[in-house]
Amino acid sequence: MEPVIELVSTGDEVLTGLITDTNAGWLSQLLLEQGWQVRRRFTVGDDKADLVELFEQRSHQADIVIVNGGLGPTSDDISAEAMADAAGVTLELNQHWLEVMQQKYASRNRDMPKSNSKQAMLPQGAELVDNPVGTACGFAVKLNRATFFFTPGVPSELKVMMNDEILPRLRQQLGDNGRSQVRRFFLFGLSESGLSDKLDALTWPAGIALGYRANLPTIEVKLIIDTANAEAIAQAEAQLLAQVGTHLIARDNMDFTASLGPMLVDKDLMIFEDASGGRLTDTISTITREFEGHYLAGLPDEAEELAHWLQKSARPLTLAIGAAGPKGVPVALKTQTGCYVQTLQMHFRDPLSQRRLLAFTALDMLRRHLMNETVMIDYDILPCSERLTLPA
Amino acid sequence: MEPVIELVSTGDEVLTGLITDTNAGWLSQLLLEQGWQVRRRFTVGDDKADLVELFEQRSHQADIVIVNGGLGPTSDDISAEAMADAAGVTLELNQHWLEVMQQKYASRNRDMPKSNSKQAMLPQGAELVDNPVGTACGFAVKLNRATFFFTPGVPSELKVMMNDEILPRLRQQLGDNGRSQVRRFFLFGLSESGLSDKLDALTWPAGIALGYRANLPTIEVKLIIDTANAEAIAQAEAQLLAQVGTHLIARDNMDFTASLGPMLVDKDLMIFEDASGGRLTDTISTITREFEGHYLAGLPDEAEELAHWLQKSARPLTLAIGAAGPKGVPVALKTQTGCYVQTLQMHFRDPLSQRRLLAFTALDMLRRHLMNETVMIDYDILPCSERLTLPA
Numbered sequence: 001m002e003p004v005i006e007l008v009s010t011g012d013e014v015l016t017g018l019i020t021d022t023n024a025g026w027l028s029q030l031l032l033e034q035g036w037q038v039r040r041r042f043t044v045g046d047d048k049a050d051l052v053e054l055f056e057q058r059s060h061q062a063d064i065v066i067v068n069g070g071l072g073p074t075s076d077d078i079s080a081e082a083m084a085d086a087a088g089v090t091l092e093l094n095q096h097w098l099e100v101m102q103q104k105y106a107s108r109n110r111d112m113p114k115s116n117s118k119q120a121m122l123p124q125g126a127e128l129v130d131n132p133v134g135t136a137c138g139f140a141v142k143l144n145r146a147t148f149f150f151t152p153g154v155p156s157e158l159k160v161m162m163n164d165e166i167l168p169r170l171r172q173q174l175g176d177n178g179r180s181q182v183r184r185f186f187l188f189g190l191s192e193s194g195l196s197d198k199l200d201a202l203t204w205p206a207g208i209a210l211g212y213r214a215n216l217p218t219i220e221v222k223l224i225i226d227t228a229n230a231e232a233i234a235q236a237e238a239q240l241l242a243q244v245g246t247h248l249i250a251r252d253n254m255d256f257t258a259s260l261g262p263m264l265v266d267k268d269l270m271i272f273e274d275a276s277g278g279r280l281t282d283t284i285s286t287i288t289r290e291f292e293g294h295y296l297a298g299l300p301d302e303a304e305e306l307a308h309w310l311q312k313s314a315r316p317l318t319l320a321i322g323a324a325g326p327k328g329v330p331v332a333l334k335t336q337t338g339c340y341v342q343t344l345q346m347h348f349r350d351p352l353s354q355r356r357l358l359a360f361t362a363l364d365m366l367r368r369h370l371m372n373e374t375v376m377i378d379y380d381i382l383p384c385s386e387r388l389t390l391p392a
Numbered sequence: 393m394e395p396v397i398e399l400v401s402t403g404d405e406v407l408t409g410l411i412t413d414t415n416a417g418w419l420s421q422l423l424l425e426q427g428w429q430v431r432r433r434f435t436v437g438d439d440k441a442d443l444v445e446l447f448e449q450r451s452h453q454a455d456i457v458i459v460n461g462g463l464g465p466t467s468d469d470i471s472a473e474a475m476a477d478a479a480g481v482t483l484e485l486n487q488h489w490l491e492v493m494q495q496k497y498a499s500r501n502r503d504m505p506k507s508n509s510k511q512a513m514l515p516q517g518a519e520l521v522d523n524p525v526g527t528a529c530g531f532a533v534k535l536n537r538a539t540f541f542f543t544p545g546v547p548s549e550l551k552v553m554m555n556d557e558i559l560p561r562l563r564q565q566l567g568d569n570g571r572s573q574v575r576r577f578f579l580f581g582l583s584e585s586g587l588s589d590k591l592d593a594l595t596w597p598a599g600i601a602l603g604y605r606a607n608l609p610t611i612e613v614k615l616i617i618d619t620a621n622a623e624a625i626a627q628a629e630a631q632l633l634a635q636v637g638t639h640l641i642a643r644d645n646m647d648f649t650a651s652l653g654p655m656l657v658d659k660d661l662m663i664f665e666d667a668s669g670g671r672l673t674d675t676i677s678t679i680t681r682e683f684e685g686h687y688l689a690g691l692p693d694e695a696e697e698l699a700h701w702l703q704k705s706a707r708p709l710t711l712a713i714g715a716a717g718p719k720g721v722p723v724a725l726k727t728q729t730g731c732y733v734q735t736l737q738m739h740f741r742d743p744l745s746q747r748r749l750l751a752f753t754a755l756d757m758l759r760r761h762l763m764n765e766t767v768m769i770d771y772d773i774l775p776c777s778e779r780l781t782l783p784a
Contacts, residue, residue, distance in 0.1 A: 013605065015420065015429075015430060015431075015432075015433065016420050016421070016424050016429060016430065017416070017417035017418065017421040017424070017430075018421070018605045018612075019605070020412065020414065020417050021413070021416075022412065024409065024413075025409035025411075025412050025413070026409065027409070028407065028408050028409030029408070029409040029410070032408050032409070037407075037408060037437075038408065038409075039436075039437070039442070040407075040434065040435065040436050040442065040446075041407065041433075041434070041435035041436075042432065042433070042435075043432065043433035043434075043435075044431075044432050044433075045429075045431070050431070050432065054432075211410075213405065213410045213411070220410075271687075277673070277674050277677030277678060277681075278670040278672075278673030278674030278676075278677050278685050278687075279670070279674050280670075281669070281670030281673060281674070281685075281687045282669050282670030282671050282673070283670075284670075285669030285670050286669065286743070286744075289669075289689045290689065291687075291689070292687065292688055292689075293670050293673075293686070293687035294684070294685070294686050294687075295663075295670075295673045295677060295683075295684065295685035295686070296684055297681045297682060297683070297684075351678070352678075355674075
């Protein structure tokens with residue numbers, strides 16, 4: 001029986017949209033990776049009556065409620081107070097946490113402000129949940145059917161507390177009830193609909209389902225695994241990999257750019273870009289600092305012309321994104337053995353998506369070269385009007 | 393009496409965190425700009441029983457419920473069906489919308505797929521809400537206390553429908569009950585706590601409250617106005633402007649970069665950057681294409697050295713961000729009359745925030761120069777270890 005897991009986001013800033021609630025999405029993903037799917041999410045402001053009403057109501061319908069935010073020292077942080085009211089208990093001082101906070105301040109040679117002592121006031125009977133990186137401790141409260149976990153709104157504190165403290169408790173409490181396993185594959189250049197048509201037409205082993213997510217410029221494909229049959233899992237993965245081929249750029253939590261950095265050492269890479277603004281340089285500088293990048297308005301807008309322009313460069317490795325011309329934007333890679341150019345047609349109206357896609361395509365050509373794969377291939381999402389390979 | 397307005401986001405992709413729910417934040421902000429504050433938000437998956445239960449429950453507690461998503465042609469789009477169940481009615485064909493859809497397809501010389509006819513099935517008694525840019529029509533249903541508005545999940549369609557169709561209906565239904573007016577001011581270089589200490593110490597007219605939001609590298613200050621007294625409003629605004637001075641970079645929905653573009657025509661701007669990767673070039677290329685940008689590893693990391701390096705540039709207007717050195721990162725502007733350099737200490741651990749802040753500071757120096765303001769000022773958020781002004 002699948003447990004009912006719910007999330008509650010608190011705070012006026014989240015409710016009014018002044019802050020985008022990235023914590024809720026992160027929590028949902030974290031739980032999904034463990035095999036638990038969140039059933040409902042709620043967002044309420046810093047209003048005690050609304051919080052009390054919600055906690056009371058959810059306590060009858062959920063098994064697990066993770067509450068995020070409202071644990072700070074100021075007067076609008078009222079999560080503990082609201083939970084105490086909902087449970088019909090009072091707040092009481094947790095002497096241990098008070099001392100932990102005092103030590104945190106003392107180690108920085110500062111006195112603890114009086115307002116912080118509020119953060120050690122927990123609902124009677126609550127279990128303290130440690131926060132090694134902040135003054136807002138978490139806590140757990142059982143009310144009716146539900147166990148409530150209270151977590152801090154600061155993303156870095158939330159992450160440590162979830163991973164180190166709350167996930168182990170959830171594993172213990174929920175066991176393997178209703179858990180599924182997820183493997184993720186990140187692809188570049190395929191369209192979501194084209195890919196799903198291909199994959200959905202295949203037969204997949206029992207207990208294995210597919211999931212998709214487009215997050216331009218990449219697509220994520222998931223194998224959602226509800227079986228312990230290792231052979232079936234291996235077969236499904238092999239079948240997927242055979243279909244996606246060299247479009248696969250990363251797996252699970254691996255960042256493919258991390259593996260490119262070491263490959264670019266001493267390569268004397270040079271970048272020229274026009275239509276992409278500074279996006280390619282900005283992207284590559286997060287991978288390595290060992291290159292030069294130039295934004296110039298007025299680069300060639302035609303493939304052959306861009307290739308000739310590049311042939312003049314004495315550098316061993318040069319990437320270039322030309323200007324937008326009638327046939328599209330030429331994107332080129334010159335190595336010591338050849339000069340590869342393809343002209344790509346852009347179908348996105350918003351300029352930021354165009355820049356991202358151009359930069360990612362150039363980066364993919366570089367990645368393919370470094371990994372000894374074919375430098376230019378068909379991208380479903382990016383029609384190519386022209387493709388040239390010339391001597392270096 | 394303030395109306396109770398609630399939002400419901402639907403869809404497994406949103407619930408599981410695969411998609412970040414930007415629509416909910418956008419809706420909250422849009423309503424806030426009109427003076428209505430959303431009271432609660434709910435997120436549920438593509439599960440009919442969960443949707444029916446939620447609609448039934450909210451119908452007793454809210455005045456307005458805006459439901460987003462689940463209006464598409466596929467089998468997991470079940471918002472209309474769930475609303476019909478909650479209201480105890482059946483779905484019926486809206487002949488008008490069926491014809492509108494058929495015309496939309498005919499104008500593109502295509503036959504309408506059969507699955508689309510589902511999008512014309514509305515709960516009995518529902519009022520059609522036009523969607524001029526898609527095949528998912530919206531609709532409104534009154535149940536118990538609440539009026540439900542159903543909107544498409546595609547952000548561009550949602551935006552048109554809200555602005556053109558639903559806001560006029562809300563204004564008519566809710567009148568001025570509980571509406572407040574909001575004026576927004578965007579600032580650069582001040583810290584949120586320093587600013588709030590200063591502003592909160594002042595006396596503000598009755599019916600006017602302050603709100604803050606840090607969104608690095610800028611801060612937004614809001615005047616939340618619950619009075620019709622024009623004199624009080626003008627006085628509050630003047631008092632705010634006097635405090636923030638030239639830290640003000642934009643107001644309300646104005647994008648300050650839009651006004652810089654025309655000022656940079658024919659200025660022959662040249663950019664060099666090191667510690668900021670390609671971020672400054674990438675940012676400025678969204679404002680104008682008339683400049684050159686260069687990322688070079690190994691620029692000077694010391695203010696005087698960077699100034700001397702820049703003095704060699706023959707260009708009339710040059711911006712440079714040096715390398716990170718022991719005193720910080722030197723950021724320089726050379727104009728035809730002088731060379732201004734300040735070394736800034738970076739206190740952010742994550743590299744992306746550092747780059748953004750460096751690029752924004754350089755851009756602010758350029759903005760100040762173009763607007764004939766003092767080029768270098770104290771930034772609360774960015775301690776300066778050294779400041780030089782040399783001849784050009």
